[in-house]
Each structure stands twice: as structure tokens, then as C-alpha cells.
Amino acid sequence: LTADQAGVLQSAWSNIKNSEVDILYAVFKAYPDIQAKFPKFVGKDLDSIKGSADFALHATRIVSFITEVVNLSGSEANVPAIQTLVSELGNNHKSRGVSKAQFNEFRTAITEYASTHTSWGDNVAAVWNQALDNVYAIIFAKL
Numbered sequence: 001l002t003a004d005q006a007g008v009l010q011s012a013w014s015n016i017k018n019s020e021v022d023i024l025y026a027v028f029k030a031y032p033d034i035q036a037k038f039p040k041f042v043g044k045d046l047d048s049i050k051g052s053a054d055f056a057l058h059a060t061r062i063v064s065f066i067t068e069v070v071n072l073s074g075s076e077a078n079v080p081a082i083q084t085l086v087s088e089l090g091n092n093h094k095s096r097g098v099s100k101a102q103f104n105e106f107r108t109a110i111t112e113y114a115s116t117h118t119s120w121g122d123n124v125a126a127v128w129n130q131a132l133d134n135v136y137a138i139i140f141a142k143l
């Protein structure tokens with residue numbers, strides 16, 4: 001992403017990055033097969049785990065990872081760091097048996113969340129999609 005695009009992305013992300021629990025809830029709600037991959041949450045009632053410390057911990061890990069990558073975007077100098085982080089994510093999710101289809105579900109759910117919890121326009125949507133295309137190309141090469 002260019003510095004300008006990264007600014008757009010960071011501004012949109014700043015509106016939702018502290019809503020970790022709500023984001024993970026929205027993902028699990030839309031796609032129970034994703035919830036089912038988590039050993040701590042498989043087979044449990046989503047509304048009853050939502051308030052737990054474990055749920056908050058996992059939500060924070062996932063969302064903080066995204067924040068780290070979003071914060072690195074927009075600078076050519078950070079491209080290798082992004083590549084390393086996102087490749088590792090691809091590798092450790094491959095080990096967990098996560099599929100491309102599930103990553104696409106995750107993308108759909110988090111895009112739906114972002115588009116309804118930030119001021120969303122064509123410009124934001126275009127940058128968001130570009131960013132996701134970039135990281136998903138790295139992840140999918142590992143799955």
C-alpha cells in the first residue's frame with residue numbers, strides 16, 4: 001500500500017481495533033465452522049463463551065496481529081517484516097488444518113463487520129480489499 005492508502009486503512013481500522021470480542025463474535029456467529037477449529041471453543045454455545053477471559057484473550061491475539069500488520073503498512077521498508085509475519089501466520093494455520101475457504105469466510109465476516117462499524121465508502125472499500133488481497137496472497141501460498 002502507498003502511504004496514503006495506509007492512512008485510509010489505519011483510520012478505518014482504528015474505529016474497530018478495540019472491539020476485539022465483538023469482531024471474533026461476529027466471525028464465529030457467521031461461520032460456526034471457524035469456531036469449531038478452536039479447541040477451547042468447539043461445541044460451546046457462542047453467547048455463553050463471549051464473556052469469558054479465554055474468548056477475550058483469543059480475540060485480542062487475533063486482532064492485535066492485524067493491528068501490527070496494519071501499522072506496518074504504507075512503508076516499503078516494512079514489506080519484509082510484513083512478509084515474515086504473514087508467512088508465519090499462513091504456516092501455523094496450515095498446521096491447524098485451516099482451509100482457504102475458511103480464510104475467505106473470515107475475510108467476508110471481518111469485512112462485513114468493518115463496513116458496518118466504520119464510515120465506509122468506495123475509497124475505504126478499495127483500500128481494504130487491496131490490503132486483504134495482498135496478505136491473502138502470502139497466506140494462500142502457505143496453505
Ligand code: HEM
Nearest residue numbers: 033034037038039040061062065066092096098102103106
Ligand atoms: C490462532 C490470527 C484466521 C483458527 C491464531 C492466533 C492468531 C491468529 C494471532 C494466535 C497466535 C498463534 O497461536 O499463532 C488469525 C488471523 C486470521 C486468522 C489474523 C485471518 C486473517 C483463522 C481462521 C481460522 C483460525 C480462518 C479457522 C478456521 C485458529 C486456531 C488458532 C488460531 C484454531 C489456535 C487457537 C488456540 O491456540 O487454541 N490466529 N487467524 N484462524 N487461529 Fe487464527
